[in-house]
Structures are given as structure tokens and as C-alpha cells.
Amino acid sequence: AQSVAQPEDQVNVAEGNPLTVKCTYSVSGNPYLFWYVQYPNRGLQFLLKYITGDNLVKGSYGFEAEFNKSQTSFHLKKPSALVSDSALYFCAVSTEGGSARQLTFGSGTQLTVLP
Amino acid sequence: SAVISQKPSRDICQRGTSLTIQCQVDSQVTMMFWYRQQPGQSLTLIATANQGSEATYESGFVIDKFPISRPNLTFSTLTVSNMSPEDSSIYLCSIKTGARTEAFFGQGTRLTVV
Numbered sequence: 001a002q003s004v005a006q007p008e009d010q011v012n013v014a015e016g017n018p019l020t021v022k023c024t025y026s027v028s029g030n031p032y033l034f035w036y037v038q039y040p041n042r043g044l045q046f047l048l049k050y051i052t053g054d055n056l057v058k059g060s061y062g063f064e065a066e067f068n069k070s071q072t073s074f075h076l077k078k079p080s081a082l083v084s085d086s087a088l089y090f091c092a093v094s095t096e097g098g099s100a101r102q103l104t105f106g107s108g109t110q111l112t113v114l115p
Numbered sequence: 116s117a118v119i120s121q122k123p124s125r126d127i128c129q130r131g132t133s134l135t136i137q138c139q140v141d142s143q144v145t146m147m148f149w150y151r152q153q154p155g156q157s158l159t160l161i162a163t164a165n166q167g168s169e170a171t172y173e174s175g176f177v178i179d180k181f182p183i184s185r186p187n188l189t190f191s192t193l194t195v196s197n198m199s200p201e202d203s204s205i206y207l208c209s210i211k212t213g214a215r216t217e218a219f220f221g222q223g224t225r226l227t228v229v
Contacts, residue, residue: 032215043121043207043220044158051215090157092218102148103211103218105158 002027004093006106013081014114021076021109023091031093033074034103035065038088047089050074061085081113117142121208121221128198128228135194136224138208143188146212149181152205152223161206164191198228 003026013019025031032051036044048059050067058064065076074091091106118141128134138147147164161181162170170183185191195202208221 034217036220041225043222044218046116046217046219049217102160102163103209107157 002031002093002095002104004091004104004106006089006091006109008109009107010110010112012112012114015083016080019076019078019081019085019111019113021089021091021111023074023076023106024072025074025091025093026072027093027095029095031072031074031095033065033067034092034094035059035063035074035076036090036092036105038090038108040087044090047076083113083115086111086113116219117144117210119208119210119219119221121224123224124222125225126227128226130199130228132198133194133196134198134226135192136206136208138191138193138221140189140210144210144212145188146210147185147191148209148211148218149183149191149193150207150209150220152207154204158207161193164193195226198226200228202226203228 005024034049035047037047038044047063048057050057055067063078065074067074089109092103094103120139122137149161150158151161152158160173161176162172164170164183164185166185166188180196182194205223205225207223209218211218
């Protein structure tokens with residue numbers, strides 16, 4: 001079975017500072033990793049994904065994530081946070097084959113960027 | 116990316132009644148899913164909506180409570196039956212074209228059962 005852990009329920013960061021939202025995963029086989037953001041009263045918006053290739057993936061709104069196979073991690077990062085980045089962030093994983101193609105989500109991390 | 120229209124966007128329902136949520140996609144898709152997001156929680160997969168056959172339900176979800184229709188490759192409905200306050204959640208429709216591709220989500224239906 002595949003699983004995702006987001007160890008921090010809440011992350012607070014000052015505007016202009018770098019931010020990191022942590023994610024670790026567990027799958028059998030090669031992982032496909034995704035980050036989504038959810039603003040209040042909105043659906044989920046796709047930010048970025050890692051499928052294969054470069055471990056550093058760049059996505060929307062200046063976000064990036066680093067895939068680390070040995071640590072089974074896929075942390076989301078941004079060099080300079082904006083107040084508008086405040087939202088709920090979800091990490092998700094899937095892999096090949098059967099029901100594993102479905103996305104399994106982490107518990108979510110509420111990011112608050114303080115002005 | 117595909118455009119996913121989900122309605123209603125929100126509803127307040129009496130316990131014991133049923134609500135049908137619609138999901139319309141502007142292109143044909145093979146993989147269509149329904150998720151539940153309880154207050155302050157993550158997303159939990161309810162079922163995979165299969166075109167032309169019965170939906171595949173995840174553990175803890177049953178067809179009698181959450182009947183799903185998928186009459187074609189662009190449309191699906193989820194019904195929440197015999198509702199109780201515990202069913203108060205956001206219900207999200209999602210599409211995906213393969214294991215390596217990202218999923219796209221509708222805006223969600225915020226259901227409150229009173």
C-alpha cells in the first residue's frame with residue numbers, strides 16, 4: 001500500500017523568507033509525486049510533479065520541489081514567500097499498476113505567510 | 116488542462132434526504148474519481164467511476180450510501196443517500212489520464228447536513 005506523510009500541520013513563515021513544506025512517501029515501485037494547493041472554498045490546484053529525470057522540479061507560482069530517493073522525500077520549497085501563498089498544501093503519490101494509479105494524499109499542511 | 120464543472124457548489128440538506136452531485140468534463144476522460152474531504156481533513160477516495168460499468172468503491176464506502184453513475188466519458192454523478200450530519204463534507208470530482216499524470220479537480224460541493 002502507498003502512503004504519504006506530511007509531518008507538519010502548520011507552517012508559519014515571514015513574507016520574503018524561504019519556505020519549506022515537508023513530505024515523505026512510501027510506495028512499492030517507482031513513485032510519482034505531486035503537490036497541490038487548496039485555497040479557501042476552492043478545489044485543488046496542481047502545482048508540480050515528479051515523474052522521472054531531474055530531482056529538482058519547478059512548478060507554478062515560483063514553487064519547486066526536490067525528490068530525494070534515499071530519504072523518500074519530496075519537500076516543497078519557495079525562495080521567497082508571499083502573503084498570497086497562504087493556503088492548504090497537499091502532497092500526493094501514485095505509481096504504476098491497478099489501484100496504485102490512484103492518488104493517495106497526505107494530511108495537508110496549512111501554510112501561513114505573515115506580512 | 117480539462118475544464119471540470121461540478122454542481123451544486125454548496126447545499127444545506129435535511130437529514131434523511133439525498134443529494135445528487137454532478138460532474139461535467141469538457142473532454143472525454145477514462146479515469147474519473149470521487150473524493151470526500153471532511154472538515155479539516157485530507158482527501159479520501161470514495162470510488163472510481165467506471166464508464167459503462169459499476170463504480171469501484173474503496174474500503175468504508177458502499178454503493179447503497181454513495182451510488183455513482185457514469186453514463187459516458189464526460190459525465191458522472193455521485194449521490195449521497197439518507198444523509199446524516201456526519202456526511203457534512205466537501206465532495207470533489209477528479210479526472211486523471213494515467214499514473215504519471217496529474218489529477219484535475221472540480222471546485223467541489225460543500226455539503227452541510229442539518
